[in-house]
Amino acid sequence: xxxxxxxxxxxxxxxxxxxxxxxxxxxxxxxxxxxxxxxxxxxxxxxxxxxxxxxxxxxxxxxxxxxxxxxxxxxxxxxxxxxxxxxxxxxxxxxxxxxxxxxxxxxxxxxxxxxxxxxxxxxxxxxxxxxxxxxxxxxxxxxxxxxxxxxxxxxxxxxxxxxxxxxxxxxxxxxxxxxxxxxxxxxxxxxxxxxxxxxxxxxxxxxxxxxxxxxxxxxxxxxxxxxxxxxxxxxxxxxxxxxxxxxxxxxxxxxxxxxxxxxxxxxxxxxxxxxxxxxxxxxxxxxxxxxxxxxxxxxxxxxxxxxxxxxxxxxxxxxxxxxxxxxxxxxxxxxxxxxxxxxxxxxxxxxxxxxxxxxxxxxxxxxxxxxxxxxxxxxxxxxxxxxxxxxxxxxxxxxxxxxxxxxxxxxxxxxxxxxxx
Numbered sequence: 001x002x003x004x005x006x007x008x009x010x011x012x013x014x015x016x017x018x019x020x021x022x023x024x025x026x027x028x029x030x031x032x033x034x035x036x037x038x039x040x041x042x043x044x045x046x047x048x049x050x051x052x053x054x055x056x057x058x059x060x061x062x063x064x065x066x067x068x069x070x071x072x073x074x075x076x077x078x079x080x081x082x083x084x085x086x087x088x089x090x091x092x093x094x095x096x097x098x099x100x101x102x103x104x105x106x107x108x109x110x111x112x113x114x115x116x117x118x119x120x121x122x123x124x125x126x127x128x129x130x131x132x133x134x135x136x137x138x139x140x141x142x143x144x145x146x147x148x149x150x151x152x153x154x155x156x157x158x159x160x161x162x163x164x165x166x167x168x169x170x171x172x173x174x175x176x177x178x179x180x181x182x183x184x185x186x187x188x189x190x191x192x193x194x195x196x197x198x199x200x201x202x203x204x205x206x207x208x209x210x211x212x213x214x215x216x217x218x219x220x221x222x223x224x225x226x227x228x229x230x231x232x233x234x235x236x237x238x239x240x241x242x243x244x245x246x247x248x249x250x251x252x253x254x255x256x257x258x259x260x261x262x263x264x265x266x267x268x269x270x271x272x273x274x275x276x277x278x279x280x281x282x283x284x285x286x287x288x289x290x291x292x293x294x295x296x297x298x299x300x301x302x303x304x305x306x307x308x309x310x311x312x313x314x315x316x317x318x319x320x321x322x323x324x325x326x327x328x329x330x331x332x333x334x335x336x337x338x339x340x341x342x343x344x345x346x347x348x349x350x351x352x353x354x355x356x357x358x359x360x361x362x363x364x365x366x367x368x369x370x371x372x373x374x375x376x377x378x379x380x381x382x383x384x385x386x387x388x389x390x391x392x393x394x395x396x397x398x399x400x401x402x403x404x405x406x407x408x409x410x411x412x413x414x415x416x417x418x419x420x421x
Contacts, residue, residue: 009069009070010069010415011415012414012415012416012417013069013411013415014344014348014411014414014415016344017341017344017345017348017407017411018411020337020340020341020344021065021392021404021407023337024334024337024338024341024391024392024393025058025061025392025393025400027322027334027337027393028054028318028390028392028393028394028395028400029044029051029054029055029058030044030299031314031318031321031322031325031393032050032051032054032314032318032395033049033050033051034299034300034302034305034321034325035050035305035313035314035318035321035395036049036050036051036314037300037305050314050395053395053397054395054397054400057396057397057400057401058400060397060401061400061401061404062404064401064404064405064408065404065405065407065408065411068405068408068409068411068412069408069411069412069415071412073412073413073415073416073419076127076409076412076413077131077356080124080127080128080130080131081128081131083123083124083127083128084124084125084127084128084152086124087117087120087121087123087124087125087156088121088124088155088156088159090108090117090120090121091117091118091121091156091159091160091163092159093108093117094106094107094108094117094118094163095159095162095163098163099114100164105163105164105165106118106160106163106164106165106168114398115397115398116168116396116398116399117398118156118160118163118165118168118169119168119398119399119401119402119403120398120401120402120405121156121160121172122171122172122367122402122406123402123405123406123409125152125153125156125172125175125363126175126178126360126363126364126367126406127360127363127409128152129149129152129153129175129178129359129363130355130356130357130359130360130363131356132148132149132152133149133178133182133355133359134354134355134356134359135356139183140179140182140183140184141183141184141185146179146184146188149179150176150179152175153172153173153175153176154172156172157169157170157172157173160172165387166257166386167386167387167388168387168388170370170374170386171367171370171371171374171388173370174366174367174369174370175363175366175367176188176189176192176366177362177365177366177369178359178362178363178366181359181362182359182362191238194242195242195245198210198214198242198245198246198249199245199249199252201213202246202249202250203249203253203265207246207247207249207250210243210246211243211246211247214239214242214243214246215239215243218235218236218238218239221235222235222236253265265384280311281310281311281312281317281385282378282379282381282385283381284304284309284310284320285310285317285319285320285379285380285381286320286379286380286381287304287309288302288304288305288309288310288320288321288323288324289319289320289323289324289331289379289380290323291303291304291324292323292324292325292326292327292328292330292331293327293328294327294328294329295326295327295328295329296323296324296325296326296327296328296329296330297324297325297327298325299325299326300325301325302321302324302325303324304320304324305320305321305324305325312387314394314395315389315394315395315396316375316378316379316385316387316388316389316390316394317379318389318390318393318394318395319331319334319375319376319379319390319393320379322334323379334393335376338368338372338391341368342365342368342369342372345361345364345365345368345410346361346362346365348361348410348414348417349361349362349365351417352413352414352417353417353418353419353420354413354416354417354419354420356413357410357413357414357416357417360409360410360413361410361413361414364406364407364410367406368391368403371388371389371390371391372390372391374386374388375388375389375390375394376390391403392404
């Protein structure tokens, strides 16, 4: 009888996702210990160290994951909008009663014990978008549907920006990939990419240079589509929008972005090479990763790590610890694990009978993808430093619990993949 109940409880569970999860949190625990290790450090589960505290969060996360698998799948769909509303209230409350950490007022708590509600808002946003798109019979190719759906992630994005946490806010924009999967025209993704390039080139050169390039490109495309008046009108409107945006870049750069954010962008673009200020973290991180060579220096033998040359090395810059001590083999292994995780989530999403489960799966994949690419990119100097953790690996309870909840909700949904939830 007990055996039958166990088989029923874990029937259809994806053990591959579970294994990858356990591998990632274990890698995180080992490297957090290494990043904070000193000669008189005790065991890895010493609760006075970050590794000991992370161990507690890992146990709590595993218990949470088990609970999320046990409860009925209808619980998620029934209370989706309630969860979303609660997280919106929490991230709004942070603005007024939150604790400021590293210039961002994004924490609720006291001392070392606190939570970052924006991490849980990602989970609720993925659920809310899945609920709305799946129940409305939405046609994502319609502009009205795109606007309504976008509000689900734009609202928390704006609230988190008010917390002065631009990095976490930008992560929410990853949900646009969900809209693309559900039928949003790919031209909007290209337009977003073009906007980013316009922003960069305006900073590097000037508005007039960028506007001249936009005009030339528009004339070339306009020549080939001159017979199609509707497409010609769209091209004209896009060119006007990009030109106006280019003239607004200086205002955004000078008045919207904070000083440290501007410095990081200037360092990334090669405008500012100050290796003692804004470029210090990235420069030391690249030194650490490069010094690891092919096999790495060995566990607890990283000099950049041991002598604390890289700030935030157990959190945002944990990947450089992996690079220094485990080398190319360890760094590449972590990348492979994340790629397998993302591919597995996408494959599982596509096999769902329930639109809710499929859409939620793509929301999960989108958020993990953005965190993974941006975090590793910024440690290697390929992305601006915006202060977001590497999922399951970086030190931090809110991040680990948030990503664990997000993943295990999907695992539960996948266990019921033959049903419409």
